[in-house]
Amino acid sequence: MASADGGPATIETIARRAGVSIASVSRVLNGLGGRPDTVRKVQAAATELGYVPNAMARSLRGGRSGQIAFAMEDIGNPVYVAMVRRIQAVAKEAGYRLLLHSTGADREEELRALRSLADRHTEGLIISPIRITRDHLDELSRAVAPVVVIGSLPEGVRLDNVRVDSRVGAAMAVAHLVGIGRRRIGFLNGPLDTVPGQARYKGYLDGLATAGLGGEELVESGQFQTDSGAEAAKRLLARVPDLDGLFCANDLIAVGALRALREAGRRVPDDVAVVGMDDTELARVTWPTLTSVGLGSARRGELAAELLVDRLGEGRDREPRWVSVTPELVARESTRS
Amino acid sequence: MASADGGPATIETIARRAGVSIASVSRVLNGLGGRPDTVRKVQAAATELGYVPNAMARSLRGGRSGQIAFAMEDIGNPVYVAMVRRIQAVAKEAGYRLLLHSTGADREEELRALRSLADRHTEGLIISPIRITRDHLDELSRAVAPVVVIGSLPEGVRLDNVRVDSRVGAAMAVAHLVGIGRRRIGFLNGPLDTVPGQARYKGYLDGLATAGLGGEELVESGQFQTDSGAEAAKRLLARVPDLDGLFCANDLIAVGALRALREAGRRVPDDVAVVGMDDTELARVTWPTLTSVGLGSARRGELAAELLVDRLGEGRDREPRWVSVTPELVARESTRS
Incomplete structure (x- = not known):
């Protein structure tokens, strides 16, 4: 839907202002690059017209950002490296980018990772807290996007969960x-x-x-x-x-x-x-x-990622699943x- | 500035609709939590009134998201763990949260990390690519937020840079x-x-x-x-x-x-x-x-974080700095x- 100049900026109005093709504008605004002078013209026109960048616009509409996150305790522990590798593989396969938080097992950092789902920059979160406090459970219960917990949750928590005894x-x-x-x-x-x-x-x-x-x-x-x-x-x-x-x-x-x-x-x-x-x-x-x-750290990462990807797609309304891996x-x- | 119902949602209109205090609304919307029923009322009122969450609103205004990112090649290499620990310490001290990308030295992943600065979710990026291609230099030249490169850049690139011979x-x-x-x-x-x-x-x-x-x-x-x-x-x-x-x-x-x-x-x-x-x-x-x-991996991480934090604050307009650490x-x- 084209809009006249003066209305909200669209790729059409930006193309007209920049004097380039609509296809070029689309490519630049979707982060696919282009010839340097084209990119500069498009960016200048978008700024002048007050265009809201695409990823932001998508997330404001509650749509897809294409990103998920994993919050782990300590990037220095290879157990999380094994998890990250598998989470990343599953995420990539499903078309998601993975962002990482290293929380240092800091309660506030973990809670902040949960709360930051509200900004819609990530569509879902995998979290592996080593302490699960009352505050964690509160934040988990009101998370605005799907969360999968790696670790042992108390009975009755209605979230996708991957655990090992x-x-x-x-x-x-x-x-x-x-x-x-x-x-x-x-x-x-x-x-x-x-x-x-x-x-x-x-x-x-x-x-x-x-x-x-x-x-x-x-x-x-x-x-x-x-x-x-x-x-x-x-x-x-x-x-x-x-x-x-x-x-x-x-x-x-x-x-x-x-x-x-x-x-x-x-x-x-x-x-x-x-x-x-x-x-x-x-x-x-x-x-x-x-x-x-x-x-089974690699396997737990993989299962958690599969649960999250499923929850973000076809499994949006299914019952929470608790899955376990076996020590060896x-x-x-x-x-x- | 209070606004009448019907105008854009503000914490005042949300407080009125939810029947709670303005202070409570502010706390909930800033992710500081509150009593569960208060949180529920505020969230319901915010949704009904179409309130744009705060972090999002801030980033739309081009303001602060309070986050920076580090894109590294391989989370499984302890050299990056040492960097992350120091980057995180400096970031925390300066009031920033740190997000991590593990790119697997994948060129597309690295370019995407650079392009994603356009969505304003992070205010700046530290990146440590092991290959620096023409595309990297193009993306670096048009990055919309400050970038610090850890690694050897070609002469003439006007970016903050931390290197070691x-x-x-x-x-x-x-x-x-x-x-x-x-x-x-x-x-x-x-x-x-x-x-x-x-x-x-x-x-x-x-x-x-x-x-x-x-x-x-x-x-x-x-x-x-x-x-x-x-x-x-x-x-x-x-x-x-x-x-x-x-x-x-x-x-x-x-x-x-x-x-x-x-x-x-x-x-x-x-x-x-x-x-x-x-x-x-x-x-x-x-x-x-x-x-x-x-x-000097820890030191390089620290220097890069200091350069980025400075660039996001008082050093916004200074000349790019190239700093080196010495092998030992x-x-x-x-x-x-």
Whole structure:
């Protein structure tokens, strides 16, 4: 629908003002470029006529921006790298660009990522918070665009959700250490007030109980980070000199623990066998290579992206889906008998 | 300025319609939350009155969105993690949120990140392309918001730029290997058609020439990735059985090379001394730990963010600045005599 000069700017009025073809204007305004002088003329005409850029106009009409976002805790943790790669692949296949937020597990950053859906710049969000507070649930309940949560949600939350039972995975790690004859099995955890910290702690206790090794908890907690893992390992070694097995709540902690064990002159796996969690690329890089319980991070990313893409398309009105992946222990040199 | 019902929606008209205070409306519309029923009433009234959300309104006025973006090649390369951490710190300090694009070094993705500045959702962009094509320069020249480039730009490009001379860094790596008595020094490179691939190759040749070792180039090229590095190392070992030193064009390649050397039964550093580049966190994680030439990735991220923040504020009209950081070799176990 062409409009006369004086009405709202359209590609027709801009083409007339710039003295170029309508096709050229369309290409420039849709970000497809053009000859430099054409681009300059179109941009000048669009500015003079007060044209609202296209992506903005689309989002004001509640239409498609063609973008989705993923908010993760820590860009430095390879578990999120694995997720991002698969999310990006699914998004690309479905014609979406992916934007990333690295929140540093900061509650305000996570809440802001949820609230920013209101500006319609992204059509949907995948979020993986390690703490799920009352505020998170409030924001999730009033999100104005589809959200998929990677992580364990409380019962009754009506959102698409991808989860993994890391409690079961932690018990598998302990069972593996018991299976190779270890009896003094320590645990280096992340913060206990996080969802994964809680689940992995309970799984460690489950594993000890199953093996009849309950009673003494050889646990140190810190952050889900390498340096913190090294510090925690030092504290545990000082306290438990006859430690012979060690389960670490993620691979970063395990990398720190391997360093601390080496510095303390303990051989891995001969003196202390070590198991990590998340089965990230790091597990193949360390020496010895690291046995680790995979939590299907790539698969979780893929499932979350598929749920979101479906929700943005044909599945707009379907019931929320909760899907789970299964932990899997990958044995490497750090537990070789 | 209050407006009568029927005019454009304002927080006053919304407050009246929702039956709540103006302060409550302001809080909800600015994403600061409120009591669930208040939020619901405000959102319903805003929708009925056709209120344009605030962030959108701000960006339509050409005002502040409070967001900047960083487009990097590969979220899986810790060199970008180091950059992101510092960019995020500077951005936060200055009151900006940071959005991330992982482009996979895909030219179209990078160009799209530049073009998307037109939608005013982000106020500025830091971009670190490993190839700078004619199209990149065209898009950079017509970017509608400030852009800072991390990487080597051709002379004459009028943009804020942060760079490091990795050619000098590569020559330092070779000089270090020569200094510990190595004479058969190989080089595992990334793609030669990239800016870093070119610079590091030239630096390798410089290093050999300086040591009087020119003549034979013991070079294999692949991607800037771990698996590709392992493959390249295998090819080089098969071709050069008496290899005693190895410079790798980044730490990921070096990690792959360490794996290949171990599988081939070569001791590091006794048989083959290895130097990586970028001095990422991986260099402290491998065994033996990896000597690596640091290219100031954290510092480059910090400088780029400072330039962008300045350009968005007081420095809006200043001349473009080009700043450089200096390479620095960090010696670790992989080259210990």
